[in-house]
Amino acid sequence: MALFIYGTATNTGKNFFTHEDRRNFFLRGYSGHDGSNPIDVWVVGNNEKGALWLAEASGTEQTKAEAQALVRAADTIARTAWDNNDVDGESADEKIARIGSKPGFISIP
């Protein structure tokens, strides 16, 4: 049996996930992008309570590859924005000091 379920669901705020949820199943959220809008991507422990949580969150189940692609799309947008954020005459170190290091690509578990 796969360790995780992958899905998208909008984080609606307070009690979107609870302390009890965190006890009952693995949960980790990432920023994704579907080509039009940002989207929250969730890696959920593959048990009954995890599956129920994703369903009750009105989530859409994804394959791992689909979930990873959504996260990679968000990473790509962030990296492109970083590349395009230039100031004339600025060194590479000065740029990192000004806006932080270039975002990397995140691999979901």
Next chain:
Amino acid sequence: MSEYKALKGIKIKTFATDLSGESAEGQVFFSTAAAQRELKTVVKQDSWAGGGNLNTARNELGGAGTQGATIAFGGATSPPTRVNNSEEYNGTSWAEGNNLNETKSGMASAGTQTAGLSSAGQTAPGTFTVNTEEYNGSSWTEVNNLSTAGARKGCGTQTAGLVFGGTQAPPVLVATEEYDGTNWTNGGNMNIGRNQHTGTGTQTAALAISGGTDPSDGTGAVEQYNGSTWTAISAISTTRYDMGSSGTTSDALAFGGFPATTATERYNGSAWVAAPTLGTARYGMAGNGTGTLALASGGRAGPRQNVTEEFTFAFPLKTLTDS
């Protein structure tokens, strides 16, 4: 009907006063503390749960107060535009408050929701401020400036604030400044200059945690301030930039960070140990509260986020019922 002793081999004890705390975790007991006698147990709660979303998604924001009464201010939205928005959290939801007088990100934060302090920060690419503003629970007022401009970190209270390290893109700073509610004075320099670190504690007992030592190198080193000098203490396990933190020098929490991570570590006064992870991987969030009741607000991992999470380490009572 089965008896508990037949199932478990032991009888349930009766207590007139409810059991509490870590030593009672998992114990089932019959409580006569109230008129309605109940079967109870003590459960451990040690996790991050979802809080109400910020109205304005942002990173590099300031945050001060407790888990249930926080003020969040300033920061950068997506695309990177600095804001002066101020929001108040009541433990459930965020409400817009009166804005900072200056639009900025990367402020040093201190104080409470009714007595907050915002010091220094970045107002535009390559432009930093020395302005200090005080929040009285209703509005922000400009007060005396600190000496060294920069995107900086801080802790303490509105009448006993501390600002340390940071950057002026470049250099990274070692300077420490102390605020007494009216004036700023120099404190002892940090041993390691750093920016994008995180800080927590008080003016006389503070922690400076991890961060960047120059634009392309980081440190997991942690230093502790005693009101006059900084001393190296145990390093965190994973070097990260832009974490959030909360608590004191004897009970602190450090969470998230760059590269975007959910990792959380807890400091007990002598060592850092892994703690339950954030729900959403991110960096550049505001962190405030205590080591056992913390709040992580905003941040980014790609886009800026409005996510808020609440950390709770507690041992609440649970009443056992048939259902």
